[in-house]
Amino acid sequence: MKSTEKIWVNGEFVDWKDARVHILSHALNYGTGIFEGLRVYPNSDGKAIFRLKDHMKRFLEGARVLAFDVPYTHEELCEAVKETVRVNGEVDYLKPCAFLGGEWVGLNPIGVPVTVSITAIHMGSYLGKDIQEKGAKLITSSWKRPWNMAAPAGAKVNGLYVTSCLAKMEAVKNGANEALMLNAQGNIAECSGENIFIYKRGKLYTPKTTDSILEGITRNSIMQLAEDRGYDMIETEVSRLEAYTADEVFMTGTAAEITPVTMIDHRPIGEGVPGKVTRELQEAFHEVVTGKDTRYADWLDHV
Secondary structure, eight states: BBSSSEEEETEEEEEGOOOOOTBBBBHHOOHHHHHEEEEEEETEEEEEEETTHHHHHHHHHHHTTOOOOOOHHHHHHHHHHHHHHHHSSSSEEEEEEEESSSSSOOOTTOOOEEEEEEEEEOOSSOOOHHHHHEEEEEEEEESSOTTTSOOOTTTTTTTGGHHHHHHHHHHHHOOSEEEEEEESSSEHHHHHHHOOEEEEEEEEEOOOOTTTTOOHHHHHHHHHHHHTTTEEEEOOOHHHHHHTTOOOOEEEETTTTTEEEETTTTTEEETSSSHHHHHHHHHHHHHTTTTTTGGGGEEEEOO
16 A cells, blocks of 8 residues: 555645544544545546445445534535545545544543544555456355344444454465355355355346445446346345355455455365456456446546
8 A cells, every 4th residue: 555645634635644533532442433445547538536426425324324423515525535636646545434533432422523534545456466367265254244233234334344354364364365254144245345246057146235245336336237238137145055156256346346256265166267257347347447438437537
C-alpha cells in the first residue's frame, strides 16, 4: 500500500500525518464504525470511480444500521470522494469511514460525535498479480461468518471484521491465500473479504443475501454481467461439497475484483487452473471498469 497526500475529514482536507483520533475514541475501543471500499480505474479521459453512487448509498445504509447521524447527504459524500481523488496523486482505492470518534468510555454510544473520513491510497492487486493469474488457495476457516441473529452481517461494520481478520490469519498461517467462511447453518457464506461464486453443470451459483453475506457491489455487477451473457445465475444455499465438486470457483470484491480459486481445502477445483467462465467474466469486468464497454457507462463516475 502506498499512502497519499491528503485525507478528507469532516469536510476538510488534512495532511496524511495529521489525520489522528484520540486513544479513547469509541470506535477504537468498541468497533463502532462503518466503512466502504471503492476502486478507481484509469480511463481514456482520466480516472473513473466504479459504482460510486451505489457504494455511498450502502455507506449511508450502514450508518442507519448503527443509528449514526451522518451530517452529509449522499450527493455531498459522492462529491467528497471525487474531490479526494482529485487532490491526491496515484490513487486506485478509496476508503470512506464513519465512526464514533469522541472520547468516551462505556457501551452506550448515544451522543458520541460521528467523524467522517475519506482516505485515498494506491493498493495495486489486493491478493497479488500471481494469484490473479494462477488462482487462489482457500481453506475453510474454523471461524464462522457472523450471522444476522447476532450482528448486522450485511453491513460493513468495523467491529465485525475482527472475525474476518482471524479467518484471514488462520488461512495464511496454514499456507492458503484466503479463508472460506461458513454461516450458522454450515453452508458457505463468503470469504474473509470477498463474495464467492461457483460454476457447475453450466450454471452459476452464489450464496443468497440472507445467508449472512455482505451484499457486494462487485458481486451484483458480476451477476448482471453473467446474466447479460446468457448464464443462468442462481442465488441459493451453497455447501462445501458443491464447492469441492464445482467446475470453477471465483471470488469477487472491490479490492480482490474477480479472483479465480483453484484449490479449496487441498482439493483442486476443476482442472486446478482458472476456468473459461472465470476468465470471460474477468475480461468483461475489465472492459467495463476501463470504460471500453459503454453499455455499463452509468457504473462509472469520471473524475
